[in-house]
Amino acid sequence: MMDTMPRKPIARDAVLDAFEALLIEVGERAATLDAVAKRAGVSKGGLLYHFPNKEAMISSLLERMDGLAALDIEAMKAAPEGAAAFFIKSSLWADTPLDRVFVAATRLAEVAHEETRRRFAGIQQQWLDVLAEEVGPEMAKAVRYMGDGLYFNAMLEGGAGDTEAKASARSADVGALLAAVERLRN
Amino acid sequence: MMDTMPRKPIARDAVLDAFEALLIEVGERAATLDAVAKRAGVSKGGLLYHFPNKEAMISSLLERMDGLAALDIEAMKAAPEGAAAFFIKSSLWADTPLDRVFVAATRLAEVAHEETRRRFAGIQQQWLDVLAEEVGPEMAKAVRYMGDGLYFNAMLEGGAGDTEAKASARSADVGALLAAVERLRN
DNA sequence: GTCTATACAGAGATAGAC
DNA sequence: GTCTATCTCTGTATAGAC
Numbered sequence: 001m002m003d004t005m006p007r008k009p010i011a012r013d014a015v016l017d018a019f020e021a022l023l024i025e026v027g028e029r030a031a032t033l034d035a036v037a038k039r040a041g042v043s044k045g046g047l048l049y050h051f052p053n054k055e056a057m058i059s060s061l062l063e064r065m066d067g068l069a070a071l072d073i074e075a076m077k078a079a080p081e082g083a084a085a086f087f088i089k090s091s092l093w094a095d096t097p098l099d100r101v102f103v104a105a106t107r108l109a110e111v112a113h114e115e116t117r118r119r120f121a122g123i124q125q126q127w128l129d130v131l132a133e134e135v136g137p138e139m140a141k142a143v144r145y146m147g148d149g150l151y152f153n154a155m156l157e158g159g160a161g162d163t164e165a166k167a168s169a170r171s172a173d174v175g176a177l178l179a180a181v182e183r184l185r186n
Numbered sequence: 187m188m189d190t191m192p193r194k195p196i197a198r199d200a201v202l203d204a205f206e207a208l209l210i211e212v213g214e215r216a217a218t219l220d221a222v223a224k225r226a227g228v229s230k231g232g233l234l235y236h237f238p239n240k241e242a243m244i245s246s247l248l249e250r251m252d253g254l255a256a257l258d259i260e261a262m263k264a265a266p267e268g269a270a271a272f273f274i275k276s277s278l279w280a281d282t283p284l285d286r287v288f289v290a291a292t293r294l295a296e297v298a299h300e301e302t303r304r305r306f307a308g309i310q311q312q313w314l315d316v317l318a319e320e321v322g323p324e325m326a327k328a329v330r331y332m333g334d335g336l337y338f339n340a341m342l343e344g345g346a347g348d349t350e351a352k353a354s355a356r357s358a359d360v361g362a363l364l365a366a367v368e369r370l371r372n
Numbered sequence: 373g374t375c376t377a378t379a380c381a382g383a384g385a386t387a388g389a390c
Numbered sequence: 391g392t393c394t395a396t397c398t399c400t401g402t403a404t405a406g407a408c
Binding site for chain 1: 211212213214215216292293295296297298303306323324325327328330331332333334335336337338339341342343359362363365366369370
């Protein structure tokens with residue numbers, strides 16, 4: 001019974017993790033098959049056994065994103081502090097699996113990858129819907145763009161540069177944003 | 187007298203315009219020397235006469251960005267509707283020279299280009315300073331992130347996809363953001 | 373100043389051994 | 391399932407003609 005359960009091959013996940021990390025740290029261009037394989041500890045041929053081509057690897061990453069985003073939306077709906085406050089807090093880069101896959105996917109979206117853009121749009125719309133229930137459609141947009149701005153800045157810094165210092169600066173900013181959200185709620 | 191004035195060669199600017207346009211429309215990876223040369227109507231060799239290598243082309247683009255950003259900061263300070271409202275309005279994609287060079291540079295920043303990131307940080311700080319004078323340091327951050335979010339979304343769409351429809355949707359969003367700014371001001 | 377031709381490296385992908 | 395070897399294409403850059 002137990003061994004009939006579909007089990008995810010660990011090598012496959014390791015490759016996907018490596019791809020994600022390289023996208024975050026060095027950008028789309030440097031996330032080559034060679035680099036991903038090396039980081040995952042396999043050969044290029046080994047990598048291409050799991051993912052027949054690069055596009056397949058991207059698709060799997062987007063699947064991962066959608067799965068994690070769905071969990072996030074549920075948590076947002078159930079958040080005791082309210083959806084808006086939850087949204088702002090979770091827009092801060094915290095190196096969570098969702099944060100990571102989001103920033104990684106953003107690197108692909110910049111590169112005119114249509115499928116990635118579509119997925120983003122879908123998730124953003126869900127966020128907006130939940131926010132609108134709490135603060136109304138108008139203020140939901142303000143909150144949404146604040147969160148997007150936070151993400152934009154996390155993305156611009158990526159894994160390079162003074163992540164520690166800048167991250168704590170943005171962390172302080174969250175306080176200001178939460179105060180702003182509080183004002184908008186009334 | 188007139189002909190002793192340093193005059194910018196037009197071919198050089200045409201190359202830079204082409205590079206910028208390709209970054210916006212098809213992303214960093216597709217903005218190759220071949221593609222830029224073709225779009226500018228010169229050969230690759232001709233291009234490389236003006237810019238000895240690709241990095242030189244990037245540097246010139248960043249110079250352009252800093253120059254236009256400086257003008258924008260001045261306009262923001264002098265804006266009759268206030269710096270915050272001016273900032274939100276001008277964060278909307280309007281295909282201005284500053285908008286264009288900004289989105290183009292963002293494509294480079296995603297690719298872990300350190301110099302580009304530094305320039306961005308400098309400009310953002312200037313914006314924040316001006317905003318803080320008007321609405322205080324806390325609310326300035328809220329306004330700033332809203333503007334960044336607007337830019338983030340413009341960038342995600344780039345020149346591809348339904349720019350017309352989505353752009354007008356974001357245009358409507360600006361109304362909501364201005365209302366939010368008005369609330370935050372009080 | 374702008375062109376063509378070419379060198380050179382890196383990237384994605386295939387073939388086939390183990 | 392994972393490896394090495396290799397093919398092909400594309401991108402940056404140089405050399406030198408015009």
